[in-house]
Amino acid sequence: MTTFVDRVVLHLQAGDGGHGCVSIHREKFKPFGGPDGGNGGHGGSVSLVVDPQVHTLLDFHFRPHVKASNGKGGAGSNRDGANGADLVLRVPNGTVVQTTGGTVLADLVGAGTTFEVARGGRGGRGNAALANARRKAPGFAELGEPGDKLDAVLELKSVADIGLVGYPSAGKSSLISVISAAKPKIADYPFTTLVPNLGVVRVDNHTFTVADVPGLIPGAATGKGLGLEFLRHVERCAVLVHVVDTATLETARDPVADIDAIEAELTAYGGLADRPRLVALNKIDVPDGRDLAEIVRPDLEARGFRVFEVSAATREGLKELMFAMGELVAAARAAAPPVEPTRIVIRPKAVDDAGFTVEAGPDGAWVVRGTRPERWIRQTNFDNEEAVGYLADRLARLGVEEKLGKAGAQAGDLVRIGEREFDWHPTLYAEFVPGVRGGDQRLAEKTQRPSAAERLAARKARRQRPGDEPESDELDGDSGE
Template identity: 65%
Template sequence: MPRFVDRVVIHARAGNGGNGCASVHREKFKPLGGPDGGNGGRGGSVVLVVDPQVHTLLDFHFRPHVVAASGKPGAGSNRDGAAGVDLEVKVPDGTVVLDENGRLLADLVGAGTRFVAAAGGRGGLGNAALASRARKAPGFALLGEKGEVRDLTLELKTVADVGLVGFPSAGKSSLVSVISAAKPKIADYPFTTLAPNLGVVSAGEHTFTVADVPGLIPGASAGRGLGLDFLRHIERCAVLVHVIDCATAEPGRDPISDIEALEAELAAYTPTLQGDSTLGDLAERPRAVVLNKIDVPEAREMAEFVREEIARRFGWPTFTVSTVTREGLRPLIFALWDMVSAYRDAQPAAVAPRPVIRPIPVDETGFTVEPDGHGGFVVHGVRPQRWVNQTDFDNDEAVGYLADRLARLGVEDELLRLGARPGCAVTIGDVTFDWEPQTPAGVDVPLSGRGTDARLEQTDRVSAAERKAARRERRRPGGPS
């Protein structure tokens, strides 16, 4: 028997970027061939794509780990590594993506809608790309960036025009089965549906979809029973229909009290898709009432007795039907289509925004430096952290290149401004090192303003004195000419 799953947690792992290559061109009679190491390929991303042929999240229940391919490393002769192929994961229409903290990341509605669940890492540059006028033959390359690893929650919210709500065994599944071609499980004994059933209903030349929400009970909005798991399926419905069992023999229950209890649960439920401009507030959705099982004489009497009272108290259209004899179904179908059509027409039309083309930077250039409370400092920023992750710390030249990049970005200036001293601990990402200001040849000199050096000033003074003495010696009679 097919199994319906509408909430899963997936572990998405994007591919790592390939490492760059450090290579020198070697050819006979060309001893100075120069660097020719290629770049690494970028890692593949994990992309969620809406597929109309997928109707459940069952596949993720058994295989929650989705992993994209990594990029290939670069090679000599300026050969770049192949990029990792993006992994496209098919999800049903109406899937909502939440992060580890329950924050809404994406609402995937409409065939072909895409969302990058985990971005692949960048490939590292080879030494050919790192060559410059100052560094003509780099003996190092950059490492590939790690791909994103994220734990995401996927929730399926059924995309239906009409949502049927009611107590268990009220006849919601039976109603779906007789007004559409859906074949939900139905039995002649009390039980509750464990999965929403979706059916397509024809009203003349028009069609609309109907979904039944598994039986609600008082306290469902607080997690009691199965109501909290399936209340999410009414969020996208344009019309809500109360299906009332007029033949129930349970004490303390009648059609009026059933409607009030269901409305209390709907009012207490907090939708995930708050502020959805396409449907508005859940409390503002049109309602209708279906008094079911009028094929039972006592139920027919009860329906006729409360019908006017329901219309007077709630102001909603009320219908009496029997799913066994199919009495009253045709007027109900056309009335529901009129309600769906009127509600959709009343919603504000989505205005396509005028496209504005602006250049978007690849990464943020900003960074911050803050004390760690123990005499050290912590550097935050997208670029510094990425540069550290791509550095091979076993290669001294690569470490020097990292120091040059951080200095050009302004990290050293900021450390000096905050009072950093040589030897203090500086943390960038997962790496902590003892900070030493950049000095020529590693000679210890007093810290001074950037662009000045006390040793250069002293050398200039000595050279000027020597030149002045030499000029006096040349002027002296008998001195060197």
């Protein structure tokens, strides 16, 4: 049974916003008391928070689909819909959030660190909130905005000051079990440790954490053995300690070759060249192991390593090793840049920044991109003519109509905003003309009103009929336009 998981793919769905309500207040002697449709509630968001009591991503391994609740729709009598409940997922310290393409979204380090990974959709406004001096009784409401939907990759990178690296059965688990209170599994066969183990070490006035990384072998950086499954857990370590088995029964191995092989894998993985190293020649309680340690020690010191001869079984030499670990950790912490308080940076928009762009697409369509236009499209009910007219007014006020004209768009060209496509017709009127609730006279005129040529031909035909009175020279319906 799986007990430790350090990489999962979550399928996240934030809650959708509730729809606004279209309602007219009616009571005795007040058949038309004005709009009173309430707003829809906002959808619930999905957030990640670091919890020190969580040490694995196991829960998400079995339940990878996460969905927050939707907002409720508005109702009459100015009743707003309830907001959807936010969903908070607790993750271990050191969790990295990425997209499936590898883009890092957040690196969660430190208890209480929170990241909103999927934002809930906004609730739509009811017709009471959309009323104004000209549009006193809107016959439409905004739709709720869909919540974010994405797949996120969570990777756990252990947060430890020191990482113990070495071949399988080198004694790393035994070492961490005697210098800390950690109780990892210990046995006399390779790859006993299948998950990283963390232990807290206290020596003198130093307190630091040590990670026992599962055994590495040549080719680990390319995925051989446990490979990349656990190499990521040494990325955050400030100090690396090579634990070398000096009493191995394999005649083809020796301490120097073991260190060279592990260093080659660390170099291939990348990003660890600047970490200070220590070498712990383990198992000197075995006579052959002590003799071999004495032989190879000068060669390792000549390479610049600080070498310690230790025995996890008898605890010989561990005190000196622990003090050296504490000194290097203290030096690394002192060299680290100070943590600055969080500052809110306000960047005002440029004067000429309209908040959207107009570009010619590869298929000949004009593509409008921008946060507000795309949100307005998602919140518009295209089955309601008045809602479509309201959208056209908003886009015109934002400057979309003007920018399309300057870019070279012609009437009838295809325009794409978000996921919607439509033929572009320049707005006939700048403001809304009151009419039938739920309708828009401008849209009716665009679809039903005959062209100027058709009206001219009809006028000539009427003149040719006997008994008809002469008509004015103005085209029907064109006076005053």
